[in-house]
Amino acid sequence: MNISSQFSMNEINHAQSALHHAVQFIAVAGKYLLEEQADDSHTNMEWAKDSECFFGGLINNRAKVGLHVPSFSLKVFGPKNFELATLQLIGKTKEEGLLWLKQALQLKQMNAENLEMKLHYDIPDHETDSGKPFPEIDTQLLQELGNHRSFADQICNAIAKKYEHASPVRTWPHHFDHGTYIPFKFDNDGNATQSFSVGYAIADSVIDEPYLYVTQWKKDGKVDYSSAPKLKFGEWLPEKLKGAALRLSEITRADGQQKIVDEFLERTSKWST
Numbered sequence: 001m002n003i004s005s006q007f008s009m010n011e012i013n014h015a016q017s018a019l020h021h022a023v024q025f026i027a028v029a030g031k032y033l034l035e036e037q038a039d040d041s042h043t044n045m046e047w048a049k050d051s052e053c054f055f056g057g058l059i060n061n062r063a064k065v066g067l068h069v070p071s072f073s074l075k076v077f078g079p080k081n082f083e084l085a086t087l088q089l090i091g092k093t094k095e096e097g098l099l100w101l102k103q104a105l106q107l108k109q110m111n112a113e114n115l116e117m118k119l120h121y122d123i124p125d126h127e128t129d130s131g132k133p134f135p136e137i138d139t140q141l142l143q144e145l146g147n148h149r150s151f152a153d154q155i156c157n158a159i160a161k162k163y164e165h166a167s168p169v170r171t172w173p174h175h176f177d178h179g180t181y182i183p184f185k186f187d188n189d190g191n192a193t194q195s196f197s198v199g200y201a202i203a204d205s206v207i208d209e210p211y212l213y214v215t216q217w218k219k220d221g222k223v224d225y226s227s228a229p230k231l232k233f234g235e236w237l238p239e240k241l242k243g244a245a246l247r248l249s250e251i252t253r254a255d256g257q258q259k260i261v262d263e264f265l266e267r268t269s270k271w272s273t
Contacts, residue, residue: 003151004144005252009209012248015137015145016202016210020176021126022067022089022134024117025074025101026056027173029065032115033105043119044170047178049150051081054171063108065101069146072137076104084108089134096133121174148210148248152178152200155212155261159198159269177201179213184273193219196243196272198265206240207247212261214268215243229271234264244268 027043034042034057045054045066053066058079066075068086074097076085085104089097094117105112128134153169160166160180167181179199183192196216203209212234216223225238233254234246246264254260 002257003148003248003252007141007144009249011141012210013203015141016176017124017126018134018137019069019145020123020202021128022072022074023054023171023173023176024119025097026054026065026067027119028115028117029059029101030056031119033059033110033112041170044172046170047149047153049153052146060110062110063105069149070139070143072134072142074101090136091133093131093133094128123174148200149178155265156180156198159265175201175204196269198269206237207245210248212246212264213241213243214265214272215241216272229267231267232263233260
């Protein structure tokens, strides 16, 4: 799967910001209707390539909340991903989206009255925070952002399968990144003492465009990047990222995109362990 270069980074970042705020409906449903987990995983979501949807966790074995990216639609599904209700978010405010979500879940005999757009973390501001509706977004751009997630999901799952203790590949609503956490050293009590993570991130304070990352963590001391291998593709950012990043623009400029990504991930993840 290749990533398109037909859209500017400004267009991509603007659309990603809207999606970031739209998936908070899924996080809200998880926060208020699912059992709280210590790692906050009750608010995260999986990416389903076939349906091009983000899915939250199953609520009371009855329903799950999702977001269909190509149509920018909030959806409620049954236990087997059968679509029960849908709302096209473009032109709708967050207040309208939340009211619709409450009503859709109540039709499945769930008490959703306490849902509110208040979470335990902050995300970058968006025009919808002040009551404006979700903006119109080019459908081809939305499709391309869905392709980004499928691409990221594919490469993250390929790496996760190589490691016994890798976490499920998920999107986290706080930073809207998609990845896996891989602990590989443990103390006598089974607690992780060293790990690395692989994923896809949207533009942030580190890099002003989407990027793939491989980051490292040690419980005691700092990771010594002086021995890190030189990278033909991507760059080490030990201070800003505590790892390495491969920018979207570097991927889209290349003819052999998969080869570049594979080499970046191979060199960085292999060194991490």
